Amino acid sequence: MGGRKSGTNKKDGIINPHISSVTGVNVFDLFVRIDLRDGETGFLVKEYEVENIVDSFSLSFYNDAGFSYVINTTGDVLIRPPHPNSNKTVQNLFDMLPVTQNSENKIREFAKALEDFRTGWAVFAYQEEQMVFCYTPLKLQSDWYLISIISRNVVEKRTNEILMRTMTLIASIILGIFLLVAFYVRYVNRTDRKLGNQAEYIGHLYNAVPEGIALITQEQPLCILQLNREGLRLLEYPEDAQNDVPKGNAIKDIVHPEDYEQTIGFFRDTAENDRKNRFENRVMRQDPYSEDKLAILISRRNGPPG
Known part of the structure; x- marks a missing residue:
């Protein structure tokens, strides 16, 4: 009987590959125990020929560079692959690992991992080449393991190919980001120049x-932020004065006192009714004794004055 526990008290399980006494071919069996009403125990057995299903267990990969065995926890080979690089006569996987070429500690660790039903990988020398052994338990009410073997050089070559493709992809992404940033900077500079010219x-x-x-x-109080060149001239500022020189000056200090209330009324009307107003009032120039009359057009742009 195969399985993690031997004996006929199991309800179901797998019988390891063996030569059938009926057909004479290599087979393995699945069984289910049946308890009959009269107290007798029977077994329902389904038999499979290993040759017909070997491809389902012994996988080939990396363009047939790798192959697989099915073994049990003690290393006995249960199903061997038809792969040309596999050993067709070895009875136990540990016979493929000569102690003269491999560390005894690594072999013991590998054997302990199989006993504990662990999944992992190890590197051993086999046929004068470093080989990667990947192992994973199949479970299925059994102590079977799938052992995949492939040359370390093949793995490293494929790994390097993947790394190169990854690096190429990363480089392409970085280049794309760089081009995008360059385009954005160029666009911003062109926009800044355009806005600057405007x-x-x-x-x-x-x-x-x-x-x-x-x-x-x-x-309130309404204050001047800027005056254009003609406004500065009308208020008798120096010719070289900047547009923001009058900044902070209140309208009350510029408009003639007798015209101030009327002027504020026009501003309120412009704000409340969102329309333009044209009116004339007197303003005080830089010379405190000088008065002049200006026609002023005001319009609301960003909401009412305070």
Whole structure:
């Protein structure tokens, strides 16, 4: 009987490959115990010819560079592959691992891993070549193991190919990111230049128009933020004065006191009704004794003044 425990008290299990006394071919059996009403015990057995299903267990991989055995926990070969590089006569997997070429400690660790039904891999010398042994238990109510064997050189070659493809992919991603960043920087620079040219042109128009233009705060008290060149001239600022020189000056200090309430009324009307207003009022120039009358057009842009 095969399996983790021997004996006929198991309800089901697998009988290890053996030569059938009926057909004379290598077979293994699945069995299920049946307890009859009269107290007798019977077994339902399903038999499989190893030759017909060997390909399902002994896998080939890495373009037939690797092959597999089915063994038990003591290393006995149960199903051997038809692969040309496999050993066709070895009865126990440990016979393939000469102590003269392999560490005894590594062989003992490998044997202990099989006893403990662990999954893993180990590297051993076999046929004067370093081979990778990958092992995993098949379970299936048995102590069977699938052992896959492949040359370490083949694994390293394929691993290097995967690493090279991975590095190529990473390099392509980095190059794509670099090109995207370069395109974005170029786009930003072009946009900045375009906006800068537009701002310069608007600034030129702002100072070139023959009318005074003032930017005024929305909050009370209304204060000047900027005056264009003509506005500075009308208020008798020096010719080299910057547009923001009057910044912080309240409208109340510029508009003639007698016209101030009327002017504020126009600002409120513009804010509340979202429309333009045109009116005239007197303003105080730099010379405190000088008065002049200006026509002012105001329009609401960003909401009502405070």
